[in-house]
Amino acid sequence: MASLAGSAAVAILLSAWVLGFTTRPLRRFAAAANRLGVDMSAPSLDESGPREVRLAASAFNTMQRRLKAFVEDRTRMLAAVSHDLRTPLTRLRLRAEFIDDDAVREKMLEDLAEMEAMIGSTLAFARDQANEEPMQAIDLNAMLGKVAEDMRDAGRPVGLTPAPQPLPVMGRRMGLRRAFCNLLDNAVKYGGTAELGLSRGAETVTVTIDDHGPGIPEAEFDNVFRPFYRLEASRSRDTGGTGLGLSVANDIIRGHGGEIRLSNRPGGGLRVTVTLPVGEG
Structure with missing residues (x-):
């Protein structure tokens, strides 16, 4: 045996x-x-x-x-x-x-x-x-806190609810900053204000951006990420938009292994949800 x-x-x-x-x-x-x-x-x-x-x-x-x-x-x-x-x-x-x-x-x-x-x-x-730009470890809590502060200094009403712990991601700092600035500019321009919320899961970091605008028809959720696509009801020459901001933000977030999703909030307004993989930290 x-x-x-x-x-x-x-x-x-x-x-x-x-x-x-x-x-x-x-x-x-x-x-x-x-x-x-x-x-x-x-x-x-x-x-x-x-x-x-x-x-x-x-x-x-x-x-x-x-x-x-x-x-x-x-x-x-x-x-x-x-x-x-x-x-x-x-x-x-x-x-x-x-x-x-x-x-x-x-x-x-x-x-x-x-x-x-x-x-x-x-x-x-x-x-x-x-x-x-090289990939590096970034604390999304700290970075978006600075972005929100800079936008408030520029007269744009941006609120922030940070996560209780650091949010480490691996990414290109300037690229991620531009992506979130584009999303926040879009929220303020068409929704009046922007509210940032941050949280961390087991494998992903989640950032939500809420505004108080009219929202977007669900049939247009995919179209707004196309380059130079603008909704007639909200994006005109008077607003100064080119229709490239959301497309650029989507490309940057996807290039970091993340995803952007849109949804209309029950109380009115649009919610943009960004998920990114948790990095080292």
């Missing part, structure tokens, strides 16, 4: 070792895929091990390089086109000044001003995409 038990124990240990050895590359691939979804510049996979594992790691690294080159090329093209459009817009503005009809001239100048604002927003977005 002792010999049989010893043989069984050895067999179990050997099976566990073989299982771990064969599944370790799969765990590495899963971790690399998760990193790629958050950071396109993540380190390449180590191309070592059995022949099949080396081939798979090489194919994954090649895919990562191609994806990074594709995104960089499209970003450069977007920035170049936006920059080149400024010259003909300047010429059009100068020519519009010579139109005798005051009403026509004002409408043309308004259209040109809107186009210039859209181009400026596109260039800012392209610069942010090209920025190689």
Whole structure:
């Protein structure tokens, strides 16, 4: 019996070792895929091990390089086109000044001003995409507290209910700051005020932004994240919006492995819920 038990124990240990050895590359691939979804510049996979594992790691690294080159090329093209459009817009503005009809001239100048604002927003977005800001540990409690304070100093009514404990996330500080500033600007512009709420779960950090505006029809929840999409009822030339703020915020949050959801509050107004993975801290 002792010999049989010893043989069984050895067999179990050997099976566990073989299982771990064969599944370790799969765990590495899963971790690399998760990193790629958050950071396109993540380190390449180590191309070592059995022949099949080396081939798979090489194919994954090649895919990562191609994806990074594709995104960089499209970003450069977007920035170049936006920059080149400024010259003909300047010429059009100068020519519009010579139109005798005051009403026509004002409408043309308004259209040109809107186009210039859209181009400026596109260039800012392209610069942010090209920025190689490193990932770092961030306390979202402290960062959003400073954002809310800065916005109140600028005359924007933004309230904050912080979490009772630090909210650590891994991210790019300037990118996250811009995303939340865009969301708060949107809430204040169309809802009058913004109320920030922060909480922490087991694996995610949650930020809610509530306003007191008219809300958004549920059928438009996905559309408002499209670039340059504006709701006719609330986003006009008079507000100065370009329709890019929510799209930029959504791209930044997704680039950090997070998600943005919209919902209409029962008491009126819109709620924006942002979830991000808990980081080290």
